[in-house]
Amino acid sequence: MDTINFTRGVPANESFPLAEVTDAAVAAMAARGPSMLQYGPAAGFQPLREWLAQWQGVAVDRVLTGNGSLQIIEFLCLGLLKPGDVVFTEAPTYDRTIGMLRRHGMQVAGVPLEADGPDIGALEAALARQAPKAFYVIPDFQNPSGATCSAAKRRRLAALAERHDFLLIEDAPYRPLRYRGSEEPTIYSLAPERTLFMCSFTKLIAPGVRTGFMVGRPDLIAKLAKVAEDTYISPGYLAQGIVDQWCRRGLLGPQIERLKQLYLPRLDACLGALDTYMPGSVTIRPDGGFFISIALPEGASTSAVRAQAATRGLNLSDGLAFFPQGGGERFLRLPFCALTPAEIDEGVRRLADSVAAVRA
Ligand SMILES: Cc1ncc(COP(=O)(O)O)c(C=O)c1O
Secondary structure, three states, rough: EEEOEEOOOOOOOOOOOOHHHHHHHHHHHHHHHHHHHHHOOOOHHHHHHHHHHHOOOOHHHHHEEEHHHHHHHHHHHHOOOOOEEEEEEEEEOHHHHHHHHHHHHOEEEEEEOOOOOOOOHHHHHHHHOOOOOEEEEEEOOOOOOOOOOOHHHHHHHHHHHHHHEEEEEEEEEOOOOEEEOOOOOHHHHHOOOOOOEEEOOOOOOOOHOOOOEEEHHOOOOOOOOHHHHHHOOOHHHHHHHHHHHHHHOOHHHHHHHHHHHHHHHHHHHHHHHHHHHHOOOOOOOOOOOOEEEEEEOOOOOOOHHHHHHHHOOEEOOHHHHHHHOOOOOOOEEEOOOOHOOOOOOHHHHHHHHHHHHOOO
């Protein structure tokens, strides 16, 4: 078998609804061509904002769209935060968000993550020292750990944000990708005035549509829309028109079902292979999303295992970048969605061999 890449958290090429996107593009051009090709309000293509507002059960002035959700995080850094502000994140968290916050001069402080969400005791201790401007959390099938925050902890986060007056940034691109079990409430639903909820079509349709969105308080959304306008005048309306048409055709529900059918066997293949070749290594067993993470055994650093793995045709990511303040020396993220079950099994077998070689 060729080289196996357990590195990037990307969707599977075979998940892309090519024919549907093509049809939606043709239909969108016929129905709304001129408005898709013209400049327009920076908050996004109005029909899509309206569709999203209805889907999310909020007023349309609570919806901001953008070219992917990562750029909305950048607008947040520019519009609602200022250099020197303290922002808490889970530790580990999405490495690109750490990079983005730092690029804008924020002080990033990590709150240890447990299998059921942030360590609330550690959060309370940190809050006693200093309240942050915002806490960035990925409560559903977290990138990189795979953890999902329990309902009880979501309530605690909402209460603590109220008591200590900070914003909650709820980044939830994997939330619709639950392969089994039942949903937890969004943090937004528990604290709608101080939570900014984000989701994206990049994991539901394809990264190529570069369409993400945020739901939040209208005054905050308006501030971010102003930053967006000063950045790019308006987001990619052509893509938003296609997404709008695709959603209005009722294709989101069936696509999510297809993604579940494609990805659940991959999740199970990964959990099964880890149980077989590296028993006891999995402490967080996700029910959805793109990622499983493990802690490598004592004496096996991720960097040493990576080097061994490279000689066996296996590419792995380092763990360090996911931790804002150190740690992660033995952390390993395994994105399973873009590999077939057979590749996953072979990849985990090579991983176990690499770990054994490092420890020998
Ligand atoms: C937690 C998280 N947030 C944001 C993003 C970026 O999403 P988008 O492609 O919508 O910018 C990703 C992509 O991997 C992610 O994992």
